[in-house]
Amino acid sequence: MRKLLLPLAIILLLLSSCSKDEEKRTLHLYNWTYYMPESIVTAFEEEYGCDVVIDYFSSNEEMFAKLQAGGGKGYDIIFPSADYTSIMIKLDMLSLIDHEKIPNLRYIPSIVKDKATYDPEMEYSVPYFMGAAGIAVNKTLAPENYERSWMIFSDERMKGRMTLLDDMREVLGDALKTLGYSNNTSNEEELEEAARIVREEWKPNIVKFDAESFAKSFARGEFAVVHCYPENIVSELSEEQMANVDFFLPETGGSMYIDNMVILKDSEEKDLAHAFINFVHEPKNYAVFLDEFSFPPTTNTEAEKFMTTTPLFTSEDLENYEVLIDVDEDLEKYNRLWEPIRYTN
C-alpha cells in the first residue's frame, strides 16, 4: 500500500498545482469532431485573452452518455442536435441564454426559429447550424435521366452502386416525407408504409447502409449514388471530382437537423460562454465556418456577404424539410420496423 501512496500523493500534488496557477480564464467546449475551424477558436482566444479547451464527440448519444455518467462537469458549451437539445431542456440541464449578451442573435433568420419547435424563442439554445442530409450523384456513373428525388434509390439501373446512411431516423424519415407524412410521426400505419418503401423499393438496390466509409468509396468511383451529409463528400473529394457531382436535397422534403450551442447549468464561465456564442455568430467569423464545409448561410444570413465559396445547397432548398426531434417512447416503433431492414438480408 505504501508503494501506492507515494505516486498517488505526487499525482494529487501535480493536479492541485495546475489549478492554482491558472489565472487565465478557460472555456471548455464539447463539440462534434471536425465541426469548427480552428482559426475561429484561436481568434477568440486572442481577442479575449483566454484559453479554449475542446473535447470532441462523434454522436449525440456518446456526448449524452458522458454527461449522464457525470463526465460533463467543467464543460461550458456543448453542441447537441435538436433531439438531444430538447431532452436536455426537459431534464433541466441547461442554463438560460441571456439575449442581451448575444447581439448577433439578430442574424439568425426566423425560418430557423420556426423549425426549432423545441425552443423557438432560443431560451436555452442558440442554433449553430441548420442543414440536411441529401443525395450525391456521380454524374459520370449515373444514367442521364436519373430522378432527382428520394426515389432515385428505386432505380434498378444503379443497383449495387448506391448507399443509404446507416441511420434509422434519417432513412425512415426521408421515406415518411416522400409519402407526405411527418418524419416525427408516431402513427404506426404511416411508419409501416414508409418502412415498406425502404424495405421493398430502396433496400434491394443499395449495396449497404453506411455512415462510416462510403465517402471514400464514392470518391473512388465505387458508388454512384450516396445518401450523405454535404461535409462527408466535401472533405473526401477534390474540387475536380466535385465538378462531376450533383448534390441535391429532394424537393419533396426530408429530414433536417439543427445543431445548437447550449450552456450547461453548472458552467462556471457563463459570461465567457455567451461571448463565445456571440463571437461565432459574428458574420465575418461565421463565414469562415461556412466556407470550410461549403455550407449555405441557413443559420446566419448576414454571413453570406463574407463568404468566398458557393454552397452545395441553398437555404430555400430546406423549405419542405422537417427537423428530426426526439420521439421518446415511440422510438421503439421505429426500432421494430428498422431491425428487419437493417439486420436481415
Place this chain on the structure above:
Amino acid sequence: MKRDKKRINVRAYLYSLPMGIWVTLFFAIPIAIILIYSFLEKGLYGGVEWRASLAAYKAILNPNFLIVIWRTVYISVIATAICLLLSFPASYAMARSRHQTLFLFLIIIPFWTNSLIRVYAWINLLSTEGLINNVLIKLGIISEPIPMIYNLFSVILVLVYMYLPFAILPLFTAIDRFDFSLLDAARDLGCGRLRAIILVMFPAIRSGFFNALIFTLIPIFGAYTVPLLVGGMGSTMVGNIIVDQVQKTRNWPLASAFSVILTLISMIGVMAMLGSGKKKEEMNEKLL
C-alpha cells in the same frame, strides 16, 4: 521449513496482487456491471432504470436478432477453421526453417499499422473498382468485375487476414518445442509420414492448437469493425448490434444482454474444448 513456506505464501500473494487487482478492476467488475445491467429496465434517454426486468432477454428472442446470432456463430466458425487450417502448415514450415526470425518478423510487421488502416487497404483491394478487379480485367481473365466486397466472403476473408497471426504464433511456439526426432522414431517403427504427424505430433502440440483456437475464435466472435466496413446487407454481427443498441436505440440492457450471451457462448465453447482436450490427454496417458 514451516516459516519459509509461510514466507513464500505471503510473497506469492504479494506477487499476484497487481494481477489480481487488475483482473478485478478491469475484468470482473465490468462483467458484473454488464450482467446486472442486462437484468434492468432501459432508461428513456439511455442508461438504466433500477427495476429488475427480463425484457432484454425476451427482446433477444426476436427472430431478427436470432438470425444475427446464428450468422455470427457461422462466420466465426468458418473464419476460425480457415485460420487454423492455414496456420498449421505455416507454423510447421516456420519451425523447420533456418530463417525463423525473419518469418516471425514478417508476421509481426503488419501489427505496426493500425488495424483500421489495414481494413481500408482491403477495401481498396477488393472493390469493384479496386486493384484486384482492375488487374484481372486488364489481363483479360475476366470481363466483368467480380463482386468481392460487401458480402460474407469479404467479411470472412478480412477476419482471417486479421486473426491469422494470432493462430500462427501460439502454434509455432508449440511446434518449435516439439522434438522432431520423435517423427523419425515413428517412421523407423514403420509409421507412414502423415500418420506419424497425426499420431505423434498432433497430440504433442495440442496445447498450442487450443491456444490458437481461443486467440482467434473469441476476438472474431466479437468482431465489430470488419463487418461494419467490408460487410454488406446481410453481414451484421452481434458486435454491431451491441454498438447500435448503445449508440442509436439507447437500449443499454439489451446491449448488455447481447454481451452476456457473447461471453457465455465463447466461455462454453472454450470450456468444452478444454474439457475434451484434457480427456484425450488422460486417455493418451493411459494408453502409454
